[in-house]
Amino acid sequence: MSGEARGALPVLRERGQHEVFCGLTGIVWLHRKIQDAFFLVVGSRTCAHLLQSAAGVMIFAEPRFATAILDERDLAGLADANDELDRVVERLIARRPDIKMLFLVSSCPSEVIKLDLSRAAARLNERLRSGVRVLSYSGSGIETTFTQGEDACLAALAPLLPREESRSLLVVGSLPDVVEDQFARIFGELGVAVRFFPARRSDALPPVGPGTAYLLAQPFLSATAQALEKRGARRLAAPFPFGVEGTRGWIEAAARWAGVSAERVEAAVAPAERRARAALEPARERLEGKTIFFFPDSQLEVPLARFLSRELGMKLVEVGTPFLHQEHLATELALLPGGVRLSEGQDVERQLDRCRAARPDLAVCGLGLANPLEREGITTKWSIELVFSPVHGYEQAGDLANLFARPLVRAGRLSV
């Protein structure tokens, strides 16, 4: 553990037990977003068990993800493991003609035994029927933390995007369809054409090129950003679209790039902004002055802390995040109040000690910690809901605030 000054705010960096999911978890929402893609994890029984535990209630008739579980024979010889993988994939593709894109997702075991899935993907692309594209990325816990799985997936997709020369705007990061459409309407009113990455279907990949400006919709996309920069695209610096302020700043960044007048922006967003402000009001009454402690989870922590402190008046005790991307978060960090404790990485036992000592009104944490903290009298908000529910943009600002208000309201109601 070491304190280190980063910009204006000191950051506590910790290296101990991390209590977070690995990147495989992203499959749970990515397979709903890209509706003709299949995600095949090459891993162990643990990986399969993680996926079903994280997906929990979402057991669909024919889910578009699965695990190829390595057994002893696969460990004994890589050549055989590759043959086995080909066999599994060929059967899968034959059974699912609806699948247009197949992601081979590597795990800790497959990476430790050095089963090279990018080569497997290349090999399979040669062998398979046309119309199925095979890609690979890492979702392993030794390389990726929770939302970084989406980052790795999109970074793998980026080189495949068609090239274009003209000026264009790209929103990057998977969003629920309903949110995507809201944003598309706002940009439409500004007269700015926009595309989204990832697209809902693998045959509708948005083009990219030196004229492309992109807006990150999620704060965890560092590898994706690099991959897009390699294609010539450049990032528009902006806050992330959470709450009124973040959404406004995010849209304004695009408007500036497109040369849209401030009046036109104002006109386009005013009704939604009015609604959002009204929707925030009741939550503000409940949250103002309350203290909040973030355990690291999704990398959404910094933008959410900014939203909660500036728009809802909450007091930040600690903002823990698995990884602090200084560049992508620059606008956000500048908006945080002074004196906030930022922590990066984790030593869960020490962090629990700090949380117990601080006794925040609300702790944002993973599912493994929530009930134990509640039992100790600390009200909690499960962080995973912040990733699984629509929370971006104006129309969801009230919902987002309510996710934090609800546990407090509930705790206040109960007298048993």
Added chain:
Amino acid sequence: MQLSVWTYEGPPHVGAMRVAAAMKGVHYVLHAPQGDTYADLLFTMIERRTTRPPVTYTTFQARDLGRDTAELFKTAARDAYERFRPELLLVGASCTAELIQDDPAGIGQALGLPIPVVPLELSAYQHCENWGAAETFYRIVRACVKAAPREKRRGTCNLLGATALGFRHRDDVTEVTRLLAQLGVSVNVCAPLGATPADLARLPEAEFNVALYPEIAGPTASFLAKTFGQPTIPVTPMGVGATRDFVRQVAELTGKDPGPALAGEPSRLPWYSRSVDSTYLTGKRVFVFGDATHAIAAARIATEELGFVVVGLGTYARGLAREVRAAAARYGVEALITDDHLLVEEQIAALAPDLVLGTQMERHVAKRLGLPCAVISAPVHVQDFPARYSPQMGFEGANVIFDSWIHPLMMGLEEHLLAMFREDFEFRPGVAPSHLGGAPTSPTSPAAPAPTTAPAPVAAPAPAAPAQAVKTEAKGPPAAPAAPTAPQAAVWTAEAEQELKKIPFFVRGRARKNTERFAAERGLASITLETLYDAKAHFSR
């Protein structure tokens, strides 16, 4: 390499966690990457445990590989000892750590801690959760049990095999303890559930053992039998017949009188099953699948106590395949031994039974196929930890089983899930809940294009219908039940209707109702996108 969408059992280290979490004074240091910490949520969310399972993960990363992962393990183990002060430390590797061969066993022993350090070698690429639990329990017992006692305590037994995250283990232990007390037999040690390492040292003092769950208790029970001459009662007291057998065998072994425990009518099942109301149960065709213990017991109850016909019997527990095959032969069916749920689904679909007795997975399959189902076995779900007392074993367990198997048959199938998922793009449209008359009620099924100027029926959406029906009933005045708001209801524009479909299914019904109420209160003739979001903002206040 096996393709798997859903697994009945987790990896073996999860079995070890179930043993560690069940006991007191035990801590488990697991060499594993960060993602493996997901296992904590099984305990804190599904079982609603109030504390984290006693597990420390090293959470090594790629950059640690080949450098200092062994050192990481050493530090984690030492810190865990300092912080938690356990009486016994388990050390082991998850699937990934097994591959990097840091030798947690050696490191653990070399730490020189003043407590027993028990290394676990669980072979993650060969074994599963139950095997891991059995092996862990056995290793801990071996480490704790010392010499044979001078004398056994007559009229006492050990209850072996109950763990954390077990299917009704908590209540089975209570029920079997009560049953034994009626026989004048007391429990010497119950383990792993609730035991400390010191308690395990007393295991040899009991006269005999009860292996509640042979999947987990098996190796320990045979070790105790061999080493200390403690017999194991070979019956699982599940169902009325098996409970009676169990009582008689314990009585015989201990020389006690079985009379008091069997007197009167200790279970309502026999009478309920004979009452005329149960006639319709006769010959119902059931499909049974689960762990071996529960599947075998369920097949016996189904045939002997409820008058069903077993048309399929299977297990995912390969370790006890022989026992399940033998049971299946008694019912004239071939046992299905597999951990591939797609095969199980296939067989259920082919057999089309009247009732499915299975795990949470078969429950989902049954829902899809429109079949009644009751859950009889792990893997567990939050619903398998009911607040009320709800054992499966003993006479009270038989009562619980009667209720939980018969209700799905009487009530017909719960339709809420189908209704909820109906508009999800991977579900077939037009599957209407049978209690609503069987015909698809929704005019907004994805197959049909949303009408621009919708006729009145659009305002009576399917998802809202059951709730409205209930309300009308409760209030009494039977107003026109269909389309209660139809006459002046606002019309959804195609755009708003489209938007509504994008809202997650689990809140869609409510969003629709609220928006319509909002529009009605304001006398709006049509519901536009703007109305939808105005209403959303209004109701989130």
